[in-house]
Amino acid sequence: MPSNLLFDLKKSTIYDALAAEKFFVFKYSSLYKKILSIFLFLTFFSSLWFYTLGKYTPIPASEKISSKLFGVFLFCLPLYFLFWILEEFVNYLKNPTPKIKIEEALAFPEKYNLAEFLDFESFKIINLASQLAQRAKRNLNSSILLYCFLKINKSLDSVFQRALLNKEAMLKILDAYLKTFKEEGAGFSLDFQNTILDALKLAKERGKNKITPKELLLALAKNNELFKRILIDAQLKIEDLEILIWWLEELEKEWQEKKEWWNLKNLRKMGSIGKEFAAGYTITLDKFSIDLTREIQKMGLLEIIGHKEEIQQVERILARREACNDPLIVGEAGSGRRSIVLAIARKSVLGESLPEINFKRIVQLNLPSLLSQIENIEEVEATLETIFKEVISAKNVILVIDEFHNYVGGGMRPGTIDISGILTPFITSPSFQLIAITTYEGLHRNIEMHPSLLNFFEKVEVSEVTPQETLKLLQRLTLKLESTYKLLISYQAIKDIIKYCEKYLATTPFPEKALDLLEEVVVHLAQRKEKIVLPKHVAEVVKQKTQIPVGEVETKEREILLNLEKLFHERVIDQEEAIIEISAALRRARAEVTVRKGPIGTFLFLGPTGVGKTETAKALAEIYFGSEKRMIRLDMSEFQNVTDIKRLLGSREEEGLLTTPVRENPFSLVLLDEFEKAHPQILNLFLQVFDEGHLTDGLGRKVDFKNTIIICTSNAGYQLIFKAARENREWTQVKKEVIDYLIENAMFRPELLNRFDAIVLYKPLTQENLLAISELLLKRIQKQLKEREIDFVITEELKSKIVALSYTPEFGARQMQRVIQDKVANVLAEAILRGELKRGIKISIDPNTFQIIKI
Amino acid sequence: MKKMEFLEKIARKLLFPIFLHWYLFEEPKKIIKIWTNFLRFGMEFFSIPLLLKTLFSYWRGYQWKYTGRGLDIPKMLEIKFSNFISRILGAIIRLVIILFGFFFEGLVFILGPIILTFWFAFPIISLIILIYAFKFII
Numbered sequence: 001m002p003s004n005l006l007f008d009l010k011k012s013t014i015y016d017a018l019a020a021e022k023f024f025v026f027k028y029s030s031l032y033k034k035i036l037s038i039f040l041f042l043t044f045f046s047s048l049w050f051y052t053l054g055k056y057t058p059i060p061a062s063e064k065i066s067s068k069l070f071g072v073f074l075f076c077l078p079l080y081f082l083f084w085i086l087e088e089f090v091n092y093l094k095n096p097t098p099k100i101k102i103e104e105a106l107a108f109p110e111k112y113n114l115a116e117f118l119d120f121e122s123f124k125i126i127n128l129a130s131q132l133a134q135r136a137k138r139n140l141n142s143s144i145l146l147y148c149f150l151k152i153n154k155s156l157d158s159v160f161q162r163a164l165l166n167k168e169a170m171l172k173i174l175d176a177y178l179k180t181f182k183e184e185g186a187g188f189s190l191d192f193q194n195t196i197l198d199a200l201k202l203a204k205e206r207g208k209n210k211i212t213p214k215e216l217l218l219a220l221a222k223n224n225e226l227f228k229r230i231l232i233d234a235q236l237k238i239e240d241l242e243i244l245i246w247w248l249e250e251l252e253k254e255w256q257e258k259k260e261w262w263n264l265k266n267l268r269k270m271g272s273i274g275k276e277f278a279a280g281y282t283i284t285l286d287k288f289s290i291d292l293t294r295e296i297q298k299m300g301l302l303e304i305i306g307h308k309e310e311i312q313q314v315e316r317i318l319a320r321r322e323a324c325n326d327p328l329i330v331g332e333a334g335s336g337r338r339s340i341v342l343a344i345a346r347k348s349v350l351g352e353s354l355p356e357i358n359f360k361r362i363v364q365l366n367l368p369s370l371l372s373q374i375e376n377i378e379e380v381e382a383t384l385e386t387i388f389k390e391v392i393s394a395k396n397v398i399l400v401i402d403e404f405h406n407y408v409g410g411g412m413r414p415g416t417i418d419i420s421g422i423l424t425p426f427i428t429s430p431s432f433q434l435i436a437i438t439t440y441e442g443l444h445r446n447i448e449m450h451p452s453l454l455n456f457f458e459k460v461e462v463s464e465v466t467p468q469e470t471l472k473l474l475q476r477l478t479l480k481l482e483s484t485y486k487l488l489i490s491y492q493a494i495k496d497i498i499k500y501c502e503k504y505l506a507t508t509p510f511p512e513k514a515l516d517l518l519e520e521v522v523v524h525l526a527q528r529k530e531k532i533v534l535p536k537h538v539a540e541v542v543k544q545k546t547q548i549p550v551g552e553v554e555t556k557e558r559e560i561l562l563n564l565e566k567l568f569h570e571r572v573i574d575q576e577e578a579i580i581e582i583s584a585a586l587r588r589a590r591a592e593v594t595v596r597k598g599p600i601g602t603f604l605f606l607g608p609t610g611v612g613k614t615e616t617a618k619a620l621a622e623i624y625f626g627s628e629k630r631m632i633r634l635d636m637s638e639f640q641n642v643t644d645i646k647r648l649l650g651s652r653e654e655e656g657l658l659t660t661p662v663r664e665n666p667f668s669l670v671l672l673d674e675f676e677k678a679h680p681q682i683l684n685l686f687l688q689v690f691d692e693g694h695l696t697d698g699l700g701r702k703v704d705f706k707n708t709i710i711i712c713t714s715n716a717g718y719q720l721i722f723k724a725a726r727e728n729r730e731w732t733q734v735k736k737e738v739i740d741y742l743i744e745n746a747m748f749r750p751e752l753l754n755r756f757d758a759i760v761l762y763k764p765l766t767q768e769n770l771l772a773i774s775e776l777l778l779k780r781i782q783k784q785l786k787e788r789e790i791d792f793v794i795t796e797e798l799k800s801k802i803v804a805l806s807y808t809p810e811f812g813a814r815q816m817q818r819v820i821q822d823k824v825a826n827v828l829a830e831a832i833l834r835g836e837l838k839r840g841i842k843i844s845i846d847p848n849t850f851q852i853i854k855i
Numbered sequence: 856m857k858k859m860e861f862l863e864k865i866a867r868k869l870l871f872p873i874f875l876h877w878y879l880f881e882e883p884k885k886i887i888k889i890w891t892n893f894l895r896f897g898m899e900f901f902s903i904p905l906l907l908k909t910l911f912s913y914w915r916g917y918q919w920k921y922t923g924r925g926l927d928i929p930k931m932l933e934i935k936f937s938n939f940i941s942r943i944l945g946a947i948i949r950l951v952i953i954l955f956g957f958f959f960e961g962l963v964f965i966l967g968p969i970i971l972t973f974w975f976a977f978p979i980i981s982l983i984i985l986i987y988a989f990k991f992i993i
Contacts, residue, residue, distance in 0.1 A: 020870060067991050068991065071988045072992065073988075074985075074991060075985060075988035075989075077981075078981030078982075089874055089877055262889045263892065264892045264895060267900075268899065270900065274900070274953075275902045277902075277906060277952060280913075393916040394916060
């Protein structure tokens with residue numbers, strides 16, 4: 001970093017503008033102009049009034065007054081123009097074009113005066129900071145600069161407000177800091193120099209030739225330690241500030257563009273009157289359609305965000321001069337399929353698309369309305385034929401059919417019609433341009449049944465809008481909602497909406513889910529008559545919608561991860577190594593030390609039956625996801641044939657046993673029991689899930705596994721585990737042997753085993769473990785009885801008896817639950833029903849007879 | 856004192872040449888840009904090239920086809936005549952729009968130089984207006 005940065009404010013061109021602005025003629029030119037405009041208005045109309053008065057009434061002075069007033073009007077007129085010219089000139093002075101390029105200045109910052117690259121506002125801020133530093137006989141540093149920025153800049157107030165940054169509080173912090181900070185000097189400190197250079201780099205990146213206050217603030221956020229700390233306290237990153245600033249810049253650009261009404265783009269918005277006269281009438285079509293071109297014009301030709309590639313693809317297909325010029329837009333409902341069509345309508349109005357599309361009408365056929373108005377099928381078909389003929393003869397219509405699958409191949413159902421027969425003769429004509437919209441499900445279920453019709457279409461698959469694009473859409477909606485509900489939506493809340501939607505509302509695609517959630521949050525707040533939308537409000541609404549304790553999960557997650565072992569042991573007895581391994585793997589995964597694409601965690605639990613594998617999974621579901629209900633359990637022994645893939649992933653006929661529950665509840669634990677018994681090709685499917693974190697279901701929909709924990713259990717190699725337990729061997733060596741055994745016997749492929757976050761070995765249970773488990777289970781009954789004020793004493797004899805009755809080496813403790821139910825719970829239930837157990841009673845169970853003993 | 860300093864500064868930096876450059880080159884460039892925008896907009900708004908290209912096309916696509924059997928000359932002539940009328944009607948209406956378009960373009964074409972002249976002659980015009988104004992006042 002150069003220590004001798006050339007930065008001389010007084011030698012910069014913009015200094016003239018500052019000088020001119022302070023000169024009273026320039027300084028008040030805008031005010032003079034306003035006063036004169038009022039004068040012009042008053043003198044003109046009063047002169048006219050006196051003139052009329054003189055004409056029709058015998059007041060002698062009227063005409064004289066009128067003439068004098070007209071004289072004043074004429075006097076003011078050139079003055080008005082003069083001040084208007086001066087105002088424009090000062091604006092021109094404020095925006096001088098630097099004589100050298102930013103790239104050059106950045107390469108030699110000690111050679112060129114970098115103050116030349118300041119815009120008027122930034123110049124004023126730095127000029128004030130420089131004066132302040134000079135007065136205090138100090139180096140000009142970034143803190144003084146930030147202080148002056150906050151003091152005089154008003155243009156970025158909205159950014160501070162939305163980011164929940166209190167300018168006054170920041171000023172106080174800076175004031176206190178500057179009072180204590182003593183650094184003698186008369187130059188520029190290093191952080192100041194870095195700020196200027198960073199601001200210059202940012203301006204270059206944004207394609208500007210000047211540093212505006214926006215770049216200055218961002219550079220300060222990068223270089224000023226105090227500002228960095230303030231941002232961290234407000235839970236903001238520099239990137240967030242960047243997003244907020246560029247958002248404001250785009251809005252300003254939009255306003256500026258609108259203000260310059262003489263621009264060709266603005267003039268084009270008026271449309272045209274001649275084009276219609278070159279096209280044919282579409283009387284029947286107009287009756288049963290929605291004109292999307294008019295719709296987008298009514299929306300003020302708003303720019304459509306996202307789907308750039310898809311829009312280009314649709315344009316390319318439509319522009320072909322051959323029969324196959326009809327795009328079939330395929331995507332999930334809510335993924336913005338219709339917005340692609342609106343984008344094309346917008347480009348067509350502005351003449352920004354291809355010649356085959358420009359200035360054409362994009363019209364959506366309203367088939368539901370047609371079917372509800374005409375009941376007779378033959379009449380419907382005749383009407384449709386007329387409509388299609390009109391589309392061809394009009395020569396300026398691009399037809400859109402939404403939910404195309406409802407009208408193709410579905411047979412005749414009430415409210416629908418199969419139009420494939422009527423459509424085919426028309427679709428072969430290159431002058432018939434049709435955009436069909438459908439879903440993946442509709443495509444596979446109905447449209448693919450008509451391959452001849454499908455041949456005329458080219459598929460355009462709509463990918464989900466990215467979170468960044470969704471953020472832009474949310475920003476647009478934010479402004480609308482703020483003006484409707486008169487409240488402020490904080491940036492942190494907008495950020496959380498995207499975060500929660502991505503994590504907890506995976507069924508619906510972006511952007512719809514995020515836009516809906518924002519509206520819901522705002523309505524929720526309006527009901528409570530609060531004025532600022534905060535992250536906690538978003539968490540509240542998401543909690544109501546999903547029943548997931550959002551917010552709490554976020555804050556509790558760290559606590560949970562740190563105490564995983566303890567929490568596990570409240571439910572799972574022993575298996576110390578296994579629990580340590582699971583906890584460590586989960587912590588590794590959640591600390592995001594490495595970039596992860598797959599699920600939260602993937603584990604393979606190996607061990608004999610009844611040793612606590614499923615119990616661990618249940619415990620994990622409860623600890624991590626808040627409830628055992630958040631567990632999707634599949635017995636993989638039911639998927640031993642390759643044909644079972646269909647059952648797992650779903651098909652046209654049935655829902656997927658794995659994919660559908662995960663799509664509906666993406667924040668879940670997936671337990672795959674007896675994993676080794678599944679068909680090898682099914683196991684291969686999981687390679688992608690473990691690696692990429694997603695799977696494509698039978699209908700072509702992407703199913704996200706990123707928020708799941710996947711636990712696979714297997715008792716393969718349990719003989720080895722039993723043997724090792726008997727021989728009391730080193731456990732890490734046993735694990736290696738078991739894994740080798742699994743690979744040698746072709747139960748699992750090495751690449752699959754490598755993809756697990758941890759392979760966890762469960763030991764057979766010892767006598768002590770079993771006693772502890774029986775105690776754990778009996779304590780659950782004890783707790784229930786305590787609520788009825790019945791004191792149930794658990795004796796050692798009872799525990800031993802239950803262990804003796806329930807334990808078999810093959811099934812571990814699996815029988816224990818049933819034995820306790822039969823021998824203890826049933827006896828107690830009957831006694832309660834018979835009224836033998838009164839409140840306050842103290843009881844125990846005889847281990848031999850299993851009769852109640854009153855103590 | 857400060858004001859004097861600034862006046863000196865303005866004089867030293869010679870704002871007047873900058874003003875002249877802006878007044879005689881920069882702003883006229885902007886006016887010419889706006890003028891060409893309006894000329895282009897007029898062509899697009901009245902769709903003059905498109906209407907000229909389709910001048911004799913059927914009016915709103917209305918055309919009749921002979922669907923009868925055999926040689927029904929009166930019917931064929933009637934259809935020919937109907938189609939001819941459709942084309943003539945189309946041409947008349949398109950021509951009206953084209954004429955309106957040309958009128959608008961002509962107006963803009965004349966207005967541009969007028970505004971530009973007014974801009975350059977503003978000092979003289981304002982002087983004349985001021986003289987007139989004094990005459991009215993006195």
